[in-house]
Amino acid sequence: MRRQILIFFFLLAIGCSAKSMRFTEQQQDIAIRLFISNNISSVNFFQASGDYSIYGDSVKLFDADPISIITISLSGDSVFLQMPKYEQKFRSLRFVPKSIACSYKLKSLQPDYKARTYDDELIITAQVKTLRLINKVHIEKYVAGVVQWEVGLNNPQEFNKVKTIVCRTYALGNWRRHEHEGFQLCDEVHCQVFKGKTFSQNIHNAALETSQYILVDDSARIITSAFHSNCGGQTMNSEDVWSKSVSSLRSIQDTFCTRKTNAIWEKKIPKDLWLDYVGTKYGYPVRDSAFAKKVLNYNQPMRQVYLLNDNYFIPLKFVREDMKLKSTFFTIREEGDNVIFCGKGFGHGVGLCQEGAMRMAEKGYSYTKIINHYYTNIHLLRFSQIDFFKTE
Ligand SMILES: [Zn+2]
Ligand SMILES: [Zn+2]
Numbered sequence: 015m016r017r018q019i020l021i022f023f024f025l026l027a028i029g030c031s032a033k034s035m036r037f038t039e040q041q042q043d044i045a046i047r048l049f050i051s052n053n054i055s056s057v058n059f060f061q062a063s064g065d066y067s068i069y070g071d072s073v074k075l076f077d078a079d080p081i082s083i084i085t086i087s088l089s090g091d092s093v094f095l096q097m098p099k100y101e102q103k104f105r106s107l108r109f110v111p112k113s114i115a116c117s118y119k120l121k122s123l124q125p126d127y128k129a130r131t132y133d134d135e136l137i138i139t140a141q142v143k144t145l146r147l148i149n150k151v152h153i154e155k156y157v158a159g160v161v162q163w164e165v166g167l168n169n170p171q172e173f174n175k176v177k178t179i180v181c182r183t184y185a186l187g188n189w190r191r192h193e194h195e196g197f198q199l200c201d202e203v204h205c206q207v208f209k210g211k212t213f214s215q216n217i218h219n220a221a222l223e224t225s226q227y228i229l230v231d232d233s234a235r236i237i238t239s240a241f242h243s244n245c246g247g248q249t250m251n252s253e254d255v256w257s258k259s260v261s262s263l264r265s266i267q268d269t270f271c272t273r274k275t276n277a278i279w280e281k282k283i284p285k286d287l288w289l290d291y292v293g294t295k296y297g298y299p300v301r302d303s304a305f306a307k308k309v310l311n312y313n314q315p316m317r318q319v320y321l322l323n324d325n326y327f328i329p330l331k332f333v334r335e336d337m338k339l340k341s342t343f344f345t346i347r348e349e350g351d352n353v354i355f356c357g358k359g360f361g362h363g364v365g366l367c368q369e370g371a372m373r374m375a376e377k378g379y380s381y382t383k384i385i386n387h388y389y390t391n392i393h394l395l396r397f398s399q400i401d402f403f404k405t406e
Contacts, residue, residue, distance in 0.1 A: 041135070044156050044185060046148040047192065049122065050200040056087040056123040056147065057138075059109060062131050064116030068097065070104040078109065091140050100350055103261055109136040117211060129212035133159075140308050148197050154406070155211060158221040162212035165260045165368065169374035174220035176384050179394070180366060181206060182221075183228040183239040205374070216388045224381070226396035229262070229389060235401055237262040237392055241366035244276035246343040246359025249388065254319045255331060261391040263364050265317065268387075270377075271370035276360035282352045285310065291336065296328050310353055312346040317363070331362075365389060 059078075066078040078084065084094040092103040109118060111134055118136060123127035135150040151159075160181045161174060169177075184206060189198055191205060199205035212218065231235045238260065240252070245268050252263035271277060292309050293300040300306045310330075312321060321328040330342035338356070344357035359367075366388040374384045382394065 017045070035138065037294050042153050042154045043150050044199065044402045045137075045197040046151060047195070047197045047200045048120070048132070048149055049127075049203055050126060050204075052122070053120050053144040054088075055143075055145065056085065057121075057147070058120075058121040058123060058129075059084040059086060059136065060119040061130075062117040062119050062120070065115060066109045066118065067110045067112060068095075068108060069108040070102060071106055072108075074263070077112075084135045086138055086145065088140055088143075088145050093138050093140050093145065095285035100337065105139065107138045108274045109138075111135060114152075114204065133211050138255060148362065149190065153182065153185065154221045154225055156208065157185065158214075158217045159210060160185075160206045160208050160240070161217050162214055163207040163209055169218070169372060170379045171220060172384065173215055173219050173372045175224050176225045176366070176371050176375070177228060177380035178217075179227050179381070179385065180239040181243055182224075182397075183236060186228055187236040187238065208396075223400045226398055227394050228397050228400075229392045230395055230400065231260070231262050231393075232391055237389065239366070239389075240362070240364040241368055242359075242361025242363055243367075244274055244339055244359045244361065244369040245363045245367040246357070247272050248317045248363075249367060250317060250342075251362035252315075252364055255364050262389045264390045266388065268367050270373040271359070271367050273368035274373060275386070276340070276369060277358060278347060279360070280378075281339060281355045281357070281358045282349075283355065285348065285351050285353050288346075288353045292328060293337075295332075296326055298326050298328070310346065310348045314343065314345055319344055325358070360400045375402075 030333060060083070061078055061080045065080070066079055066161050068075045079097070082097050086107060087094045087096070089103055093107050094103050095107060107251060117131055117133045119125070119129045119131050120136070122261070132149045133151050133155040139146045157178050162335045164181070164373060165177055185199060187206060192198060195275040201208040229239055231237050238252070240263060247268055249266050249268060251259065251265045253259035274347060289300040289306060289309070292298040296304065298309065300309070309321070321330050321333060333339070334342045339355060339357060341357050341359040341361065341363060341365065344355045347354050347356070369385050371388065373388065376379075385392070385394065
């Protein structure tokens with residue numbers, strides 16, 4: 015408790031000294047661009063729960079009829095609203111919920127995609143060759159949706175809580191990513207995958223129980239809440255993967271993930287191909303048998319950054335990319351005409367190890383314990399307590 019109070023005053027001091035904006039209790043909506051990489055020219059809107067009012071060019075037209083099909087199509091630089099006995103073009107359309115528990119179904123007709131269900135408000139405008147669909151949604155509903163799309167259902171509840179905090183931290187940390195385009199985040203892996211609301215009560219509860227919590231560092235900055243599938247027993251320092259050193263992303267030993275699905279892997283590559291790769295790309299003297307032996311039999315008991323042999327620096331992350339390996343945490347051994355890469359883990363290895371975090375949750379660790387295991391020098395705070403839109 016004493017530590018929390020100290021941090022709070024520390025943050026207050028920082029808030030006073032920096033020119034900043036506050037994300038208040040009231041402002042809890044986030045604008046997500048839907049179907050960002052699909053050119054959608056026609057959709058159907060259906061009320062799923064609650065009632066909606068329809069606004070055309072900021073003027074209220076009428077309340078949506080719960081049983082009518084409402085079709086919205088692209089028509090030049092306008093959007094064309096069609097309902098039984100009604101047709102009209104507008105610059106923009108808004109489907110505004112009449113209460114806090116409203117959801118709608120959105121069915122893309124062109125191209126033909128399965129209907130998805132979203133909460134809260136929908137705003138539609140025209141853009142070149144596509145409808146611009148924006149879901150203005152309460153942040154906790156958005157976070158719950160992302161958690162389902164990223165890790166699925168049926169995970170231990172403490173793990174769900176960890177993921178809600180990680181996804182919320184990411185959302186607020188990247189608040190300005192699409193600002194120039196008029197929304198906060200897109201619905202694809204570029205930001206976070208969001209294909210609609212979750213119907214899982216457990217995930218909803220996880221978002222509610224951790225409501226507003228985000229991860230900040232000692233300077234009250236929102237951290238990069240990096241995560242990956244499995245670290246193989248040791249996570250990576252941020253600078254070893256992305257060049258920037260940050261205090262929250264430090265290498266740690268992890269015994270929780272080593273028996274999980276992605277803990278170990280193996281890949282066989284023709285010996286000639288491997289030698290040709292290191293010889294051509296890095297000028298490594300593969301014709302010298304003593305040198306060749308070193309890249310044909312390589313050991314890595316602890317994570318390294320380079321596949322280091324004498325004066326030749328071969329970054330493991332490039333080897334991973336070029337050889338399409340699951341991780342950089344591998345050993346190499348010769349076997350006939352091939353080399354066998356025996357690896358541990360899956361992903362870049364920075365930050366939260368998801369399979370380890372899942373195992374910790376299964377063993378009864380709390381979400382705060384799990385988060386503090388994988389991220390270092392961090393604090394868990396409600397976003398309404400901090401000024402996160404720092405402009406200097
Ligand atoms: Zn994006
Ligand atoms: Zn791990």
